[in-house]
Amino acid sequence: MRAFEYASPKxxxxxxxxxxxxxxEVEVLAGGTDLLSLxxxxxxxxxxxxxxxxxxxLRGVTRGPGPGLRFGALVTLAEIGRNEGVQAELPALAVAxxxxxxxxxxxxxxxxxxxxxxxxxxxxxxxxxLLAQDKHGSSLVLMGDNRYHAILGNSGPAYFVSPSTxxxxxxxxxxxxxxxxxxxxxxxxxxKFFVIPTSELEREHDLKPTEFITEILVPPARxxxxxxYEVRQKEAFDWPYATAAxxxxxxxxxxxxxxxxxxxxxxxxxxSNEAAQVLTGRPITAATAEQAAQAAVANAKSLxxxxxxxxxxxxxxxRAILKAGGLA
Numbered sequence: 001m002r003a004f005e006y007a008s009p010k011x012x013x014x015x016x017x018x019x020x021x022x023x024x025e026v027e028v029l030a031g032g033t034d035l036l037s038l039x040x041x042x043x044x045x046x047x048x049x050x051x052x053x054x055x056x057x058l059r060g061v062t063r064g065p066g067p068g069l070r071f072g073a074l075v076t077l078a079e080i081g082r083n084e085g086v087q088a089e090l091p092a093l094a095v096a097x098x099x100x101x102x103x104x105x106x107x108x109x110x111x112x113x114x115x116x117x118x119x120x121x122x123x124x125x126x127x128x129x130l131l132a133q134d135k136h137g138s139s140l141v142l143m144g145d146n147r148y149h150a151i152l153g154n155s156g157p158a159y160f161v162s163p164s165t166x167x168x169x170x171x172x173x174x175x176x177x178x179x180x181x182x183x184x185x186x187x188x189x190x191x192k193f194f195v196i197p198t199s200e201l202e203r204e205h206d207l208k209p210t211e212f213i214t215e216i217l218v219p220p221a222r223x224x225x226x227x228x229y230e231v232r233q234k235e236a237f238d239w240p241y242a243t244a245a246x247x248x249x250x251x252x253x254x255x256x257x258x259x260x261x262x263x264x265x266x267x268x269x270x271x272s273n274e275a276a277q278v279l280t281g282r283p284i285t286a287a288t289a290e291q292a293a294q295a296a297v298a299n300a301k302s303l304x305x306x307x308x309x310x311x312x313x314x315x316x317x318x319r320a321i322l323k324a325g326g327l328a
Contacts, residue, residue, distance in 0.1 A: 073112030181211030284325030
């Protein structure tokens with residue numbers, strides 16, 4: 001690991017002046033479960049780390065400021081999974097947080113860090129760059145082993161998949177993310193926070209080098225039926241092949257509105273309007289769930305060695321819908 005400066009501000013306002021003007025100069029340290037590994041492997045070599053663990057305002061699960069729940073950026077996945085308010089009001093999120101990674105990582109990994117974690121693409125993790133291109137600009141992913149890469153949003157040049165297992169659930173619950181930076185504060189829907197980069201100078205989040213996440217806000221979901229489903233090789237700590245999160249607002253026995261979000265299948269959590277349209281105005285049945293699942297992957301495209309992910313994503317969507325509808 002290369003030498004770096006270390007700063008430990010005590011308030012949010014003290015963080016911003018310590019951040020860099022360009023990506024790579026400064027990194028924010030929260031749980032460190034991803035960042036420190038990247039530094040040890042010299043995938044990133046920041047000149048300064050800004051430790052935000054001392055800022056109490058960034059902790060906890062609380063009410064407000066409006067209706068719904070507020071999650072501080074430093075709340076850990078373990079805290080989310082065992083929080084009684086989350087279990088009662090956002091059960092699908094509690095399940096996703098409690099199932100993520102391993103107990104050791106859940107006790108350290110923060111929600112803000114989970115949303116900002118870098119791709120698990122083995123080309124990126126071995127120093128080939130975010131877009132994994134050779135010196136001629138050709139994609140190593142397309143030429144090589146792409147079993148775990150994107151089947152949606154994969155028209156190029158990015159082919160990695162968004163690694164967060166809690167982001168799809170939060171997006172299904174219509175969460176918003178609060179960001180603080182040099183230009184002040186801003187709040188955006190969480191689905192807008194994730195972006196597909198087109199160059200190595202960009203990152204996969206709508207976050208400037210001079211900004212950091214302070215909190216995540218989730219609106220009330222008392223009348224929402226939500227569920228998430230993961231397809232992975234083993235139940236112990238493993239990265240999923242595909243995940244799906246579904247949130248249904250019902251009117252009588254029919255779907256009034258729906259949000260269907262796929263994970264680990266695209267460079268961003270994939271919000272499927274096509275699947276939501278199939279569900280809207282109809283009761284949840286096995287046939288409806290299958291039609292919506294087919295719609296969710298209708299535009300999916302194999303990169304050559306990952307065709308199985310299309311089938312697995314369809315299964316994940318169907319089972320998440322049935323689970324949310326009480327038919328699992």
